[in-house]
Amino acid sequence: MTYKLKQCVWELTTACNLRCGHCGSNAGLARENELTLDECLRVCNELSDLECKNVSLIGGEVFLRKDWHIIARDLVEKGIETSIITNGYDVGISELTHIKESGIEHICISVDGTEKTHDMLRGQGSFSLCIELIRKLKQKDYLVSGITTISMANIDDMEQLSRVLFDCEIDAWQIQLCAPFGRACDKASRIPTKSQLVKLLDFIVQKRETEKRFIVAADNIGYFSHHEHHIRSPLGLKGCYGGCSAGIRTVGIDSVGNIRGCEALYDECFIEGNVRNTPLSNIWNSEETFRYNRRFDESMLTGACASCNVRNICTGGCRSINYFSHGNLYESLHCVR
Numbered sequence: 001m002t003y004k005l006k007q008c009v010w011e012l013t014t015a016c017n018l019r020c021g022h023c024g025s026n027a028g029l030a031r032e033n034e035l036t037l038d039e040c041l042r043v044c045n046e047l048s049d050l051e052c053k054n055v056s057l058i059g060g061e062v063f064l065r066k067d068w069h070i071i072a073r074d075l076v077e078k079g080i081e082t083s084i085i086t087n088g089y090d091v092g093i094s095e096l097t098h099i100k101e102s103g104i105e106h107i108c109i110s111v112d113g114t115e116k117t118h119d120m121l122r123g124q125g126s127f128s129l130c131i132e133l134i135r136k137l138k139q140k141d142y143l144v145s146g147i148t149t150i151s152m153a154n155i156d157d158m159e160q161l162s163r164v165l166f167d168c169e170i171d172a173w174q175i176q177l178c179a180p181f182g183r184a185c186d187k188a189s190r191i192p193t194k195s196q197l198v199k200l201l202d203f204i205v206q207k208r209e210t211e212k213r214f215i216v217a218a219d220n221i222g223y224f225s226h227h228e229h230h231i232r233s234p235l236g237l238k239g240c241y242g243g244c245s246a247g248i249r250t251v252g253i254d255s256v257g258n259i260r261g262c263e264a265l266y267d268e269c270f271i272e273g274n275v276r277n278t279p280l281s282n283i284w285n286s287e288e289t290f291r292y293n294r295r296f297d298e299s300m301l302t303g304a305c306a307s308c309n310v311r312n313i314c315t316g317g318c319r320s321i322n323y324f325s326h327g328n329l330y331e332s333l334h335c336v337r
Contacts, residue, residue, distance in 0.1 A: 003294070005284055006249040007054045008047055009263040012040070012071065013255050015064040017089050020122045022112075022149055022190065024182035024266050025254075027060040034255040037067045039276065041074055043253065046280040048078040052251075056108070058085045058263070060255070069098035076103035083108055085147065087122065088130030096136070106143040108174075109134055113154035114161055121153060134168045143171050150200065150221075151178040151190035158203055166211060175204065176218030177334065181266055181324040191325065197336050201227040208235065219244070220264075220318035224310045224337045243315035247272075247290025251280075259283050261290045264320035292319065292329055303331040310337075 013034055016027035035043070047055060055075050062068050062084050075082040083106040084099070099107065109130050112118045118127040137144045146165050148154070154161075158175075165173055178190045192200070204215050205227050217231040223241050233239035246252075246261030253259060257275040260266075272290060273283040283289055298311055305316045316322065317332035325333055 001294070003248055003284070005047075005050045005052045005251060007056070007245075008052050008251050008253060009056045009058060010043075010253045011058050011060065011255045011263060012062050012068055013065040014060040016060040016087070017064065018061070018087055018123045018126060020087075020112075020183070022121060022151060022178045022182075022184040024179065024184070024264065025060065026182045030060070030064070031256050034065075035257050035275075037070060039257065040067075040071045043257075043275055043280060044071065044074045044078060044080075046275070047075070047080060050281055050284060052080060054081045054083075056083050056085055061087055061089070063091060063095045063098075069102040072102040072104050081106075083145075085110065086133075087126065088133040089123070089126050090129070091133050096140075099142075100140075106145065107137055108145040108147050110149070111146045111161065111165065112149055113157040114164070117154045117157050131164065131168065134165075134170060138169050144168075145172040145174060146170050147174045147176065149176055149178045150192065151184075152192055153190065155192045155196050155200065158200065162203075162207055162211075166213065170213075172214040172216065174216050174218055175200070175221065177220045177321055179220065179264060179321050179324045181320075185324070191321075191334060194334065194336055197221065197334065198225070201225065201231060201336065205230045220321040220334075222337075223314050223317055223332070223335050227336075241314060241317075243313060244293055244317070244319045246319055247293045251284065253280075261293060262320060264318075265323065266320075267323070296330075300330045302328060303333075304335070305331050308337065 013030050014025055014027045015030035019028060072082055082104055085108040088109045111130055112121050115127040134144055178184055204217055208215050214234055228240050229238040250262055252263030258271045259273050260270045296315055301311055301316050305311055316330040317335055319329045322329050322332055
C-alpha cells in the first residue's frame, strides 16, 4: 500500500527561553548534534519530493535557531504550506522581519490560560508578551492561531481565555490535551476527568456557534460523542476523527533528524530511522516502518475500544495520549463516547 505524506511536524531545535512544566520535549538547551543547515535544506528537498502539503516548525523555541528563516523560506518557495509554533516570549523586530522575509503567513502561539495560570505554567510575564505578539501580528495581517494545552491547571480558564483571544481577533484556536511525557511525565493527573472533557467539548461547540469562530479539538480529544461533527472541521463543514494518522498521513522530525510517525510519540521506541543515515523517502516508503498503524487491525483494540461500534473508524484514538497515559496504544482511557 502507498501512503501519501500530507503533514510534517518538524522540531528545529530544543533550545528554549522558557521551562514550561508540561513541555513534552524537556526543552531548554539545544542538542549538541542538531541538524546542520545543509542537512535541513536536504530534508526540505525530500519533503517536497514526497509532496508533503504542510509543515509546522516547532521547538523548543523556533526563533532561537538562528537560521530558521532560511529553512522556512526554502519550504515556502517549494510550495509547502508552512507555519511556526512559538511561545511568543521574546519576539522582537529581528524575528518579525525574518517572518516577513521567509514568506510564512501563519503563526501559532501557545496560550495556556488566563494571565495567572499561563504565567504559572510558562513563566512570569509570558502571558502579556504572547498577547502582545498576537496583536502585532494581526495588525500586519498574518493568520494567527492560538494553541491551548488543557490540564487540570487551566480547565476552568477557558471562558475567560476565550474573551481575551476573541478580543485579539485570533483566526483559529486549537485545544489539545496535555499528555504525560517529558516534563509532564509524572503528572498523569493533569488530564481532566471525562465529565470535564464533555463540558469542554460543549464549550467548543457553543463558542463556534455563538461566536462564529474556528475552534477545533485536537486529535487527542473526543471521540464520537454528539459533539464529533462540530469540533473537527472549519465552520460550515462537518468532519470526524478518522483514526491516528501517525505514519499514515503525518510524520515527525526531531532536531537531530530522528523520524517518528508523530512528534507527540516522543519516545525512542517510536524512532523509525534518521535522515542522516537514510533518506526520508526510504523511511516513509519502507514496508517495515510505522507498523503500529500501518499493520493495525481491530483485534489489537482492548477495553471498551474493542467492542465500540465505531472502532473501525476511530481505531482506538490518539496513540500518544494512550501510550503515555497507560502504555497501551490501542485503548483510550479518555474517550468521552
